[in-house]
Amino acid sequence: MPTPANTPASPARESTSDRILLENQFLRLTLGADDGSIRGIENTTSGLRLIHVPTAGPPWRVELVGQEQWIEEFSSFTWSRDDNDSGEAVTLRWETAHGITVESRVELPVGEPHAHVTVDVHAATDQLVDKVEYPILRGIGDLSDRSDSCLAHPHGTGFLFRRPYDLFEPEPMRRQGLRYSPYPEGFNGSSMQFMAYYAEGEGGFYLAAHDPTLAMKWLNFFKADDGHLESTFMHQAPDIQSGAGLHVPYPILIGSLVEGNWYEAAERYKTWAIEQRWTAQGPLASRAETSRWLLEEVGFATFGVNAAADRAAWLDRFHAITGEPVFHILGANWSKVPGTYGRGIPGGRADWFPATFSDANLATIRGNGDYWAPFEFDILLDPEGNESEEIKQAQLRLPVENYSFDGYRFPFVCPATEYLPALHRWRDEQLAGTYGADALYYDISANNVQMGCRAPHHGHSIGGGGWMIDAYARMHSATKEAASVARGAYVPQGGEMITEGFIPNLDFYQARAEASPLSGFEADFFRDWIREGKVEKIPLFTYVYHEYGPVRLDGWAKLAREAGELFYWVAARVALWGGLLELNYEFSPLENLDGRDDDPAEHYYTFAARSHEVDPAKAAFTREVALARTGFANPYLVYGTMLRPLSFEAPTIELDYHLYNVGQDHAHYEESEVMRVPSILHAAWRAPDGRLGLFFVNIEPEQTQTITVDLDPARYGIAVGTRYATRRVTGSGREALGERTDVGSFPLGLAPRQITMLEVTTES
Missing domain, CATH: 2.60.40.1180 (Golgi alpha-mannosidase II)
Structure with missing residues (x-):
């Protein structure tokens, strides 16, 4: 048991022998005087308490490289107050038997609805500090018995969890909630750096990292083993070195919310976020370098149509839905060594060209005035393919324990090496210049993997964070410049999923969660809860960043009657939330055309044979959505700023x-x-x-x-x-x-x- 050693409290705020109290007109924070743990957080405006049951436990956890057990015990604890006219503050210091010292400062400024919490870990010369988890907020329960408590979280670009105290279960990962939500990671993690826990219509709490450095971190909110909810922030060392410790250069904000909705939290975060470097290029409407055809001409997109086999007749039929341009992201099987789903991918340069695009497909797209992009696994390379040794040397190395839903088991290559950026630029320059690609699409790419690498021979820092985002940005920028010169026009780039740090680099992204449960992937962990109405996809990323881009492709839609009537809810939601509706043909065939079926043997994924007709009503609604987007709705749904919706009663409908x-x-x-x-x-x-x-x-x-x-x-x-x-x-x-x-x-x-x-x- 540690022995506390206190310095006298400031007269401005009396602290007792068992607690440290910080208070202003918005918040009241209580810390344990014996261990510095956060034991109480009260929203003084609404009277809501975040921590309902002060729970014993370590105030922080530190991970050392190569150590299975995290350090969470300390031998001594001291604290001191530093109150002044600007507000109240306390400095906390923990010493451990491992040569590790943890220091934190908790400030509660006058007139501000946030407490600012910082942390530093100091290490002995032989210690390699990997991560620190702090602050740890334990004993969270329902906020109110008068209304639902809700968690709004940026996982997968935004989900709302209703009554998480009852919903989450104290079991490993799957139904625990968000035990580990890494940032920046768009697929199995956090796309932004804030979350909100609130009682509807009453108020709540804002939990955020206002970090301009885009450091690697985790935004966690889950059911702990003791049956209570718990929220933590974890921080990754950007450059792990002996004795360097871990300096976290940004504050964690714990704030009060007064309205009891997620819009208040999103607007608070947006006020800060749009002043950061990732929005410095300005809104799309005022930006000189953009793709006008992507923003103004195309009303819907297709994804995954076979690139190598003749599907020209189907491409004609898609164009005929509106008679206006369509954006086609063709399938992965166009390279010399075909890209497939589970049956191999290309390696080095000799595996890519000559490409095998169907001439009929490209001629039809061009003749119709449509636009196209090749599907690329841009950072995945076969380590047994061409240039095998170079690829193996450049492979991304992540730690065995990555603290995520995902295992990141694909053959990722590191963008902070010389090899990948050179191949990336060479390949895409040819795609744009030789083959006439209008855009470039990257799958299982930068927003699907953690921002770090631990290969000691790459010459970069060991750890993760903003330096890796910068490496991707340099690679994307050089590739875009070369491809645009080769094409003679601006060539937009897109990827699977999005995080805020990639806003300057990507012009569009593919997502699927707005179609759930009629889709897979990033919403899969919550799909049963979504169907039951316990979890909702919310347009959190759109609400904060829509007018800054990039364009969201979503819908995962099929035009077959057999896919069901939920199509209309999905397509309407994608459209009204500012997205480009996507018809998807990755894992199932194109709809039947004049008695002809899409042959599974020719596809890059061996799907089950089906012979479904196009439902004319679904084609008509696709037309309705597309023409609105390119017509009267364009200034709003493409270039506009999302606002709070009206409240009105609408009957419900059951759709299959x-x-x-x-x-x-x-x-x-x-x-x-x-x-x-x-x-x-x-x-x-x-x-x-x-x-x-x-x-x-x-x-x-x-x-x-x-x-x-x-x-x-x-x-x-x-x-x-x-x-x-x-x-x-x-x-x-x-x-x-x-x-x-x-x-x-x-x-x-x-x-x-x-x-x-x-x-x-x-x-x-």
Whole structure:
């Protein structure tokens, strides 16, 4: 048992022999005077307490390289106060028997709703500090018995967990919640650096790292073995060296929320985030170097159509849905050594060219005025293929214990070597210059793996963090420049998933979670909870960053009737949340065309043979979504800023689905279920010129629905007394609804499966 040694407390805040108290008008923090652990966090505005049961346990944990057990015991603890006119503060110091000293400073500034918590680990000369987990907030329970407690988390670009105290279970990983959510990692981790735990409509708590360095860290929130919830931040050493310890150069913020919704937390984070270097290029609407065809011409995308076999007739049919450009990300099987799903990938230079793209496919795409990108495993190379020795030397080396849902078992190559950036640029320059690729797509790429490498012969730091993001950025930039010169036009780059640090480098990204449960991958861990209504996909990343790009491709959609009616909810949600609807053909065939089927033997994944027809109603709704995106909705859904939605009552509808577009080894392959969802979807946007667009989709198949829209213009930044005009806008035209200066109530008829916008302007 450690022996505490205290210095006298400042008269500004009395501390007792068993506790240290910090308080301002927003927060009250209680720390144990005997061990420095955080035992109480109270939102003094709402009266909500984050920690319901002060629980014994180590205040921090330190991982040393090569040691299976983390250090979490200390031999002595001291603390001292440092209160002044700026606020209250306490410095904490723990000594261990291992030659490790941990120091923390907890500050609660006057007039600020956040406590700032910092940590440093000092090590003896022979110690290699790998990570520190701090702060550790134990004993978290439900926040209120009057409303649902919710966790909003940036895992997989954003999920909302309803009543996690009841939902999560104290078991390893799968149903524990987010025991380990690494940042920056878009697939099995955190895309941003904040989370919120709140009681709906009452208030809550903001937990964040405001870290401009993009350091590798973990944002964890889970059910502990004692049955209570626990939240921790883990920090990775960027450069592990003997005796160097670990300096964490950013604060952890523990703050109060007063509204009880995730929008408040997202807006708070956004205020900080859009001042950082990853948004320095400005919004898409004001950026000189962008892909206008990607932003303004294409209304939907296809993904995974066979690149090497003739599918020209199918490409023609896709184009005919709108008669406007379509973006095709062709399948992986175009290289000399074909890229496949599970049957091999290319290695070095001799494995890539000459490419085997179907001439008919490329001619059809070009003739229709469509656009295309090749699918590339850009950082995966076969270590037994061409240039085997060079690839083996450049392979990414991650620690055995990576603290993630993912095992990262693919043959990743390190971007901080000389080998990968050179091959990357050489390959994509040829794809753009010789083969005419309009864009480049990277799968299982930078946002699917942790930002670190431990290969000692690579010449980079050993550890992980911002230096690895910088290595990817240099590689992407050099490749984009070479490809654009070769193509004679700007060549956008895209990847699987996204994290905030890659906003300057990627123009688009593929995701699937907005389609769950009618999809696999990043939402798989939560799909049963999603179907039961206990977890929701929320547009958290979009709400913070949409106007800065990149474009989100989502939907995982099939046009076959057999895939089910949930298609309409998925497609409407993707569209209204600002995404580019994707029709996907990776793990299942194209729909039948004039009696012809998509041959599994020619595909890069051996899917089960099916012969489904295109459902005309689904093709028509794809057209509706696409033409809205390239037409009247473009300033909002492409260039706009997402706003808080209106509140209104909408009846629910039960829709069926059949999940067959996943690998045949997927646990839910061939699942046929129903899901109850709202029959009216809604989102609110502000265009760059200040116009307000309120979007609605009624997904009932035949029934027109009328809702009452209660509009408080002040809520959307329109000054009280300002005259504003309203219009009803659809693909068929515009209808003026009148002008007014006060709170408005509008009956709005919504035709079935049509995108309707209520446009609000302050121009007469």
